[in-house]
Amino acid sequence: MTGAAWRQELVAAALAAREQAYAPYSGIRVGAALLTREGRLFTGANVENASYGLTICAERVAAVKAVTAGCRDFVAIAVAWNREGFCYPCGACRQVLYEFGPQMRVLVVEASGDYREEALVALLPHAFGK
Structure with a gap:
């Protein structure tokens, strides 16, 4: 994905992935x-379980798919849900x-497809890593 169009493509892919959720x-x-x-794109959807602690979020599904495909350098993620407000x-x-x-970059998406963009470091201040 190149240019500014990558944002719209990412949002559209997240909205489509939402339809695969098990909730x-x-x-x-x-x-x-x-x-x-x-430039690879990985999608994920949330998968709930009767034992709520075993539920996995869409973001982690996409991340695990990327890592197991050998990709370990993430640039952006779009997260969409079926509710009002941003996800x-x-x-x-x-x-x-x-x-x-x-x-x-994190694109948080409303059910309508409207989105706002945030930096991950702003959403997780004082994070710890390697």
Whole structure:
């Protein structure tokens, strides 16, 4: 993805990934689209479990897919959900993303597709890493 269009492409991919969510308990469907330095795109959706602690967020699904494909340099992620307001990554996801992209951009997306852009370091101040 090149130029300014990458943001719209990332948002569209996150919205599409949201449709793959498995959320029978909360009804909150989240999709994520992760962009790597190499220009590869990885998507993920939240997968709930009756034992809530075993639920995995869309952001971590996308991150795990990227890492297991050999990509470890993240540039940006878009996170979309099926609710009003902006969908921010949880603290656990912020820490996982920081491991592979402390300078990455985070696009938080409303159900309508409107988004705002944040720096990951602003969302996770005083993070720790390698």
